Every structure is written in C-alpha cells, then in structure tokens.
Amino acid sequence: KQEVTQIPAALSVPEGENLVLNCSFTDSAIYNLQWFRQDPGKGLTSLLLIQSSQREQTSGRLNASLDKSSGRSTLYIAASQPGDSATYLCAVRRGGETSGSRLTFGEGTQLTVNP
Amino acid sequence: ETGVTQTPRHLVMGMTNKKSLKCEQHLGHNAMYWYKQSAKKPLELMFVYNFKEQTENNSVPSRFSPECPNSSHLFLHLHTLQPEDSALYLCASSRVGNSYNEQFFGPGTRLTVL
Numbered sequence: 594k595q596e597v598t599q600i601p602a603a604l605s606v607p608e609g610e611n612l613v614l615n616c617s618f619t620d621s622a623i624y625n626l627q628w629f630r631q632d633p634g635k636g637l638t639s640l641l642l643i644q645s646s647q648r649e650q651t652s653g654r655l656n657a658s659l660d661k662s663s664g665r666s667t668l669y670i671a672a673s674q675p676g677d678s679a680t681y682l683c684a685v686r687r688g689g690e691t692s693g694s695r696l697t698f699g700e701g702t703q704l705t706v707n708p
Numbered sequence: 709e710t711g712v713t714q715t716p717r718h719l720v721m722g723m724t725n726k727k728s729l730k731c732e733q734h735l736g737h738n739a740m741y742w743y744k745q746s747a748k749k750p751l752e753l754m755f756v757y758n759f760k761e762q763t764e765n766n767s768v769p770s771r772f773s774p775e776c777p778n779s780s781h782l783f784l785h786l787h788t789l790q791p792e793d794s795a796l797y798l799c800a801s802s803r804v805g806n807s808y809n810e811q812f813f814g815p816g817t818r819l820t821v822l
Binding site for chain 2: 597624625627629634635636637638639642682684686695696697698699700701
C-alpha cells in the first residue's frame with residue numbers, strides 16, 4: 594500500500610526566505626506526482642505535476658523535483674511571500690490504471706510566511 | 709475559483725436528515741471523484757466515476773450514496789450520518805486518456821453532523 598509522508602508538518606519563515614518542502618513515498622511505481630496548495634477551508638489548487646519520466650517542473654517561483662527511484666520529491670519556493678501561506682499537499686498517482694487516476698495524498702505541510 | 713463547482717459550501721445536518729451534495733465540472737472532463745478530508749488526516753478517496761460508471765468504491769459506508777447522471781455532474785447523497793462524518797468533502801475531475809490525467813478540485817462542502 595502506497596504511503597506518502599510530508600516533512601515538516603508545519604513551517605514558519607520570514608518573508609523573502611527560500612524554502613524547501615519534502616515529500617516521500619514508499620512505492621516508486623508511480624505514474625506522476627502532483628503538488629497542490631490548499632487555503633484554509635478551501636479546495637485544492639494544482640501547482641505542479643511531474644510525470645514519472647521527468648526530473649523537475651518549474652512555474653514562476655516554484656520548482657518541484659522528483660527522484661522516483663528514491664521515492665522523494667521536493668517543492669522549492671523562492672523568495673517567499675505572505676501570500677504563499679497555505680497548506681501544501683503532495684499526491685502520487687499509481688501507475689497502470691486507465692480509468693481515472695487514484696491519488697494518494699500526504700498530510701501536508703502548513704506554511705506560514707511572516708511579513 | 710476553478711472549473712469545478714460544489715454546492716452547498718456549508719451544510720449542517722442532524723443524524724436523521726437526508727441531504728445531497730452536488731458537484732459540477734465545466735472542463736469537459738470524463739472522470740469525477742469524491743474525497744473526504746478530516747482534520748489531521750490525509751485526503752481519502754471515496755468514489756471514482758469514469759464515463760458515468762463507478763470504477764471505485766473505497767470501502768465507503770452505505771450511508772454515503774454517490775450518483776453520476778452524466779460526465780459533468782456528480783452527487784453524494786447522505787442519510788443517517790454520524791458525527792464522525794463531519795469533514796470537508798471535495799469533488800474533483802480529470803480527463804481520462806490524457807497522459808497527464810491531472811485532477812482539478814472544487815472548493816468543497818464543509819459538512820457538520822450534529
């Protein structure tokens with residue numbers, strides 16, 4: 594059974610700092626990995642999706658890397674801003690199925706960026 | 709806001725009530741999902757529908773009854789719920805057959821069972 598772990602569970606940083614969020618998964622047979630952002634009481638916003646054949650994806654100040662063989666992904670946020678405060682979720686899709694994607698989620702990292 | 713909408717956004721119900729949650733996607737997707745998010749726990753997949761056919765029921769109690777009349781609409785019918793069913797219920801959609809199969813989520817329904 595796939596298990597996804599995110600470290601740290603919570604993180605508080607001053608504005609402007611670069612930071613790294615970590616995600617690890619137990620079964621390396623994944624199809625892709627997705628990073629989401631969730632604001633309090635709201636739904637999920639997809640940030641980046643990395644296919645299993647890719648090493649990294651970038652969007653603006655965000656960079657996500659994937660090391661499938663070691664079961665790890667990192668989300669790098671450059672020059673953090675108070676608006677980045679949210680919970681960041683990592684989810685892996687298991688490979689092989691064609692009828693919809695089954696995502697396994699981590700518990701998330703709650704990020705607070707202080708002005 | 710995304711192309712996935714959910715109503716109502718908040719719902720309070722007693723254990724003997726019957727209510728329904730609604731999800732609608734405007735993205736032309738063909739797969740839809742229900743997730744449950746409880747405090748301090750990872751999101752849990754409940755149901756998956758692909759082209760209106762249920763392809764997964766993740767051991768969900770029968771007091772939760774999904775319905776997918778077409779590829780754009782998904783319902784979750786609730787009856788005789790328990791207080792521990794209080795959670796944020798999230799709907800998502802994706803396009804099966806697309807190699808990315810990226811899921812897009814709605815804003816969720818915050819359910820409180822008294």
